[in-house]
Amino acid sequence: MLPVLPAKPVAPRPVVRPVAAPEEAAGVPCPACATPNLPGRRFCRRCAAALNPAAKPAPLPWWRTVWPFRRRRARASSGRVVRGLVILAVLLALCAGGLLLLPAGRALIEDTRDKMGKAVAVTPVGIAASAEIPRHPAKNTTDGLNNRYWGAPGPQASVTYTFGKPFRLVNVLITNGASKSAEEYAGQGRALRVDLEVTTQDGDKHTKQITLSDKPGAQPVPTGISDVKTVRLVLSSPAGLTKGRHLALAEVEFFRRS
Incomplete structure (x- = not known):
């Protein structure tokens, strides 16, 4: 039998103990998961959602969606005078057209009633x-x-x-x-x-x-x-x-x- 050689000493493996993260019980709640976060954080510590998302722009009024007032980007005060003048011109044109066409419109209505009615x-x-x-x-x-x-x-x-x-x-x-x-x-x-x-x-x-x-x-x-x-x-x-x-x-x- 051969002699038994002495074994090499092996250092023991270190034991890793997880360090408990401090609970952030107070702060800004996450808009996605409602987890509280300390002030100053930009992203949620749990789901990484943005804590201060950019505010959505307010919807445009209905008249801003109709040409020629439809614009992608415009300052809040831009074009007000021009829009007012255009609207005023349209109203004046409608009034003038109504006055000019009123007699002709009446005559057309009366002629239509003459043809549809019984003599x-x-x-x-x-x-x-x-x-x-x-x-x-x-x-x-x-x-x-x-x-x-x-x-x-x-x-x-x-x-x-x-x-x-x-x-x-x-x-x-x-x-x-x-x-x-x-x-x-x-x-x-x-x-x-x-x-x-x-x-x-x-x-x-x-x-x-x-x-x-x-x-x-x-x-x-x-x-x-x-x-x-x-x-x-x-x-x-x-x-x-x-x-x-x-x-x-x-x-x-x-x-x-x-």
Whole structure:
């Protein structure tokens, strides 16, 4: 047997004892985990979250999100005067446009209502003619019969219709000549142009030249005039007016909006 050699001495391993970290029981609480931290710390001792995060900027007002006021970065006081002037200019432009477009807008609305509504016949309460042929008075133009007519001695004769209440005149039907019958129509003279003069309740006058076709039957004339009180027709441009004949106007019908 071999002899046993003496062993080399081995130093004992050091024992590491953990040192307890002092508890930081007071201080700024972490916004993430609510752990208290001593003043002066920038990050949480537990989760390393930032203790003083940068404050989020306040949201922009709604008008700052609309062009041309939309900006990524702007000082608090920048552009206030310019924005105020722009807003004022826009308001003035809207007011001016409203004043300019108001009459046109009203007319468009009334015309739309005329087309959508139902037309109702209106009978005048008074009829006066500047001249009449015997047995052919001007009242024949509103009797509802197309074989009786108003006879005028010549051009520039006029007839005026008066109404009891103001109304919206949407249409006028004119039956020219002595009758709607073709044979009787050609028996007298006809006015191929009629000057229409409408007077409203406020005294405003609206004039329109109406060109009539030289044929029998009713011919519509759209008007679209509000608050009508009187309507005057003046005959001109005669056709078929020879010796022994006179101008004939068979029927005039007025319609209001229902």
